[in-house]
Amino acid sequence: MKISKGNFWLMLVLLMVLTALMSAFLDNLITIILLAPVVFLIADSLRLDPTPLLLLTIFADNIGGSSTLIGSPLNIVLGSAAGLSFNDFIVNMGPVAALAFLITMLIYRKRIGNVGDVKSKLEELSKVDASKAITDKKLLVRTLYVFLIVLAGLALHDVIGIELALVTVLGAIALMVITKHSFEEVAEDVDWDILFLFAGLYTISYALEGVGVTKKLADIFMPMVDQQWLVLLIMVWIGAIVTPFLSAVPAVLLFAPVIKLLVSHGFTPHLWWAYAIGANLGSNLTPLGAVQNIVGVNLLVKSTGRSLSFAEYMKRSAGVVFSMILVGSVYALLLGK
Helix, strand or coil, X not given: CCCCCCCHHHHHHHHHHHHHHHHHHCCHHHHHHHHHHHHHHHHXXXXXXXXXXXXXXXXXXXXXXXXXXXXXXXXXXXXXHHCCCHHHHHHHHHHHHHHHHHHHHHHHHHHHCCCCCCHHHHHHHCCCCHHHHCXXXXXXXXXXXXXXXXXXXXXXXXXXCCCHHHHHHHHHHHHHHHHCCCHHHHHCCCCHHHHHHHHHHHHHHHHHHHCCHHHHHHHHHHHHCCCHHHHHHHHHHHHHHHHHHHCHHHHXXXXXXXXXXXXXXXXXXXXXXXXXXHHHHHCCCCHHHCHHHHHHHHHHHHHHCCCCCHHHHHHHHHHHHHHHHHHHHHHHHHHHC
């Protein structure tokens, strides 16, 4: 807020850039939990409707997460199935994420419109001493060092010959040593329900492959082997349509084996990116598209008392998402050339 010097739109752009960057390199659920209260504080202080600001934050969160391997559970599953690296995601998904972010900001610049003279209120907010929120500066610095080393390990894992999972586990062990927490203490805060949910979804995915469902779905596309551009477009829109209603992880676990089978039969490997584009951007369409969408809507209700129904969410998001998917479709075709 201090950097914006009372300029609302500069402040909003910087906040959304921060949201996207945090989501790209941290968990996007944590990002929305951390930044939604900031958005509500700004909306309350400036007497603005918090709903469009929250939706913009959710969109920036999902868009930012789409640009890296670790940015979203969807990308982690897709990267694992396709054998894609951290750098592969940045190179291939980074540009379309940047375009989607730009489109979203332009649309919301028009939607939010004129907010009036809020410079004095923003300057008042900027006087808050953020440093007081830090209770242990030494621990923060050490944690940041570990975080940067983990990011470097993720980016260079192909070069140094270390699996992605091992890089993150070593980072977790380092933090346990630094904070002097035992495994038992850390295990209490692990979301075991999510881990077992993922295990169950993977089991279902392999079961569908085993009983032939995956092959039957792949067989639909086999006659189109000479029309790769069409299959790329279809894959973008399958991701965009299925993900918002089935949710990101179940949807990718259903279609990842299909894409893998198609690629093994001569289809372009860019099908992975086509699906990633559609699914990541399409997850913005409904609250069900991603866990952070649901959490964001719940935080809106708890913090402001305003409700946002499924239909209202879709009504507000449809135009933005459709614009993003159109751009994503063109980008997927260019990638496939």
